Amino acid sequence: MVKLRLDPRVQGRIDPSDVVQEAYLEASQKLNDYLLEPKIPFFLWLRLVTGQKLAIEHRKHLGVQARNAAREVSLYHGAYPAASSAALAAQLLGRFSTPSKAAMRADLRLRVQEALNRMDPLDREVLALRHFEQLSNGETAMVLGIKEAAACNRYVRALERLRQILGRP
Numbered sequence: 730m731v732k733l734r735l736d737p738r739v740q741g742r743i744d745p746s747d748v749v750q751e752a753y754l755e756a757s758q759k760l761n762d763y764l765l766e767p768k769i770p771f772f773l774w775l776r777l778v779t780g781q782k783l784a785i786e787h788r789k790h791l792g793v794q795a796r797n798a799a800r801e802v803s804l805y806h807g808a809y810p811a812a813s814s815a816a817l818a819a820q821l822l823g824r825f826s827t828p829s830k831a832a833m834r835a836d837l838r839l840r841v842q843e844a845l846n847r848m849d850p851l852d853r854e855v856l857a858l859r860h861f862e863q864l865s866n867g868e869t870a871m872v873l874g875i876k877e878a879a880a881c882n883r884y885v886r887a888l889e890r891l892r893q894i895l896g897r898p
Contacts, residue, residue: 730776730779730780730862731745731748731749731779731783732745733817733857733861733862734780734783734857735748735783736787736791738790738791739786739787739790739791742790743786743790748779748782748783748786749779751782752775752778752779752781752782752783755778755782756774756775756778759778769871770868770871772868773868773871773872776862776872817841817842817845817853817856817857817861818838818839818841818842818845840895841895844891844894844895845891847894848887848890848891848894849887849890851873851883852883852886852887852890853887854873855869855873855880855883855884855887856884856887856888856891858872858873859880859884860884866880866881866884867880869884
């Protein structure tokens, strides 16, 4: 979840494992409060604590007067949604080994990223939650504040929409 949602502009500054470690420390400090009144499943609570830690790191690195983090990264400067289309595209394409396949992958990655950018942000988020964070329909619905059937429908429609966009020349 952290690797998928880590802003590309700070990937050289923040290691995902450090965010997870900080989240576990905070979770251990707040565990008794959670156990007294659990309002959501433990896994989603832990995910929430981790997401809050990630947001703090983003604010720390992107919201201060420091060296411009945007100068440290990407060759592609498209729009970055909450669930980064670049990270989603990279996850969808996997790894290739030869230089020619790597070049084809880079081209396809930009195409997939552009397709994801054209999708509704909620559809991208459903794809990220279901496909890459491996949340169930119920967990996805809880995270997004929608009904379980709506989460399922959104996921199926998002996959179909992505297929349609990528099917175009």
